[in-house]
Amino acid sequence: APLMEIDPRSPVPKYAQLREILLDWIEESRLGVDDAVPSERELGLTYGLSRMTVRQTLDQLVDEGKLYRVPGKGTFVARPKIEMSLRLASFTEDMRARGFEPGSQDLARRVAPASGHLARVLGVAPGDPIHHLERLRTADGEPMAVERSNIPLALAPELDRHSLAGRSLYRLLEQEYNLLLDSGEQTIEAGLCDATDAKHLGLTAGSAVLLLQRRSYANGTCVELAISTYRADRYQLHSTLDARR
Ligand code: 16G
Known part of the structure; x- marks a missing residue:
């Protein structure tokens, strides 16, 4: 040329x-x-x-x-960015489909009573016990996102007994608790990485990130509220656009 x-x-x-x-x-x-x-x-x-x-x-x-x-x-x-999946896919599934080896590192796990806000979002009573899982998600060993999942304890008792290292949460919910996530809603917005997430993600505090909030449901019951920080230097959104008819 x-x-x-x-x-x-x-x-x-x-x-x-x-x-x-x-x-x-x-x-x-x-x-x-x-x-x-x-x-x-x-x-x-x-x-x-x-x-x-x-x-x-x-x-x-x-x-x-x-x-x-x-x-x-x-x-x-730079490497091309990964196109963020806009389906109700698990991180594990999504990364595998792209040819990356998915990984997961526990940052924190605890059970705590739901605040009023969280209770409303999850559709439980304030004070109900909620699992909080904080995980660093990796692709081929590289940090990609920090995911914070909130799951009502009543839906998945003893979830804290299961190790999630290198394991899919969605799989576990399906296999152990018969919770097959079948619908969800999600917001995605621009944000700046705070110091904590920056450390986990290998970014400088204040870097651009994508903030995701996802509610997923099994059979009409809200199972998970996930609040996640994705690296904006590694992810982009892509959607196909159909003309309105
Ligand atoms: C996705 C979900 C997250 C969920 C995770 C389960 C977002 C935006 N999306 O990443 O809510 O916890 O999949 O993945 O956070 P896993 O089954 O591989 O553990």
Whole structure:
């Protein structure tokens, strides 16, 4: 393929033209994941651009998560983000389907009485005992999300007796308690990672994250309220859009 050039007469700003060029390199695999992008100086010389312009392009691509910087080393091609599943799938199922090895590390487990708010959300009485499970979820050993699950104790007594290390919670609920999750609702919003989750996820506090709240039901009964923090640098949402008829 012919090398793209910067067209000085184009109405498209130069930094945006360079962005297209670099994205082409990535899409055509001329630059692979973790490959170094030529330095600002080199790019400037090759394309006749000022260093300021080149930096603007690189900054933008870093902000978008297409590239990442290593201080003192340079700028590199980032891995493509994982498309977050918008089905009622378990983390384990979802990661396996993508060819990653799912993992789970217990951060905390306890039983505590439901606050008024939690009771309302779960449809139980305030003060009813609730399992709180806090887990770090990994894909091929890499931290991806912190998931906090709230499950009424009455629905899954002795859940705390079962180890969840390397095990699927949804599977366990199905096998041990006959709770087959069949519907749910979920909100997803942008947020900033707090210091605790940042430590678990290997991020800097204040990094962008996706905050998810999911309520899932088995046969009309709310089984789980999950409040989760997903890495925004590793996940994106994708949906198919049908025109309204
Ligand atoms: C998903 C769920 C989570 C659930 C987990 C069970 C969100 C947004 N989604 O990640 O609520 O606890 O699956 O996964 O948190 P597991 O069966 O692999 O333990």
